[in-house]
Amino acid sequence: MSDPAIRTLEGLRAATMRCRQCPIGENATQSVIGEGPAHAWLMLVGEQPGDQEDRQGHPFVGPSGQLLDRALSAAGMARAEVFVTNAVKHFKYEPRGKRRIHKSPSQREAAACEHWLEDEIALVKPAAAVALGARAAWSLTGSPVAVTKMRGQWITRADGLRVLITLHPSALLRVREAAERDAAFQAFVRDLRVARAAKDTLTDPRGY
DSSP states (O other), X not given: OOOTTOOSHHHHHHHHHHOOSSTHXXXXXXXXXXXXXXXXXXXXXXXXXXXXXXXXXXXXXXXXXXXXXXXXHHTTOOGGGSEEEESSOSOOEEEETTEEXXXXXXXXXXXXXXXXXXXXXXXXXXXXXXXXXXXXXXXXXXXXOOHHHHTTOEEEOTTSOEEEEEOOHHHHHTOOSHHHHHHHHXXXXXXXXXXXHHGGGOOOTTOO
């Protein structure tokens, strides 16, 4: 754990609410940390909170979250059994009229948040993680990952935590043709099934 003073998720939330290690926190409504069982076997990590997540204070409650819930169910998992979070804890956006348009965090901004993600991992102690998209994969593994090439495959971190690579659900929302969208959804479900199939064989090699 990067900060030994953080012993609970509530403590982590309080610390991230105060965090100004990068500029994003100044404009966000609040920080958004992960939610799920205290010691979930699987952690799903996205990029950052979106507009609805920033307003409500909960991860994956917007359109991407609704799609993720459907995909988890189709893969034989319930949202209630996994821990869902983001690599970056504040919402970065660009005002456009009354709308707030998502902007991807810079590498420096994402790096400033990495220790919060490691705190979350240390608190939850998942047996495995799923990286939803390139930003999450980089934060979890410490290096760039070619997501389209590596999707559905495992990467093992130096500490032994296994990380499954797949797309962020928002990528599926950008597919316009119905047939292509359905095919993309089924491919996403297949990736999640890889994680589900490993559940009974996963053990945490770090001795938690």
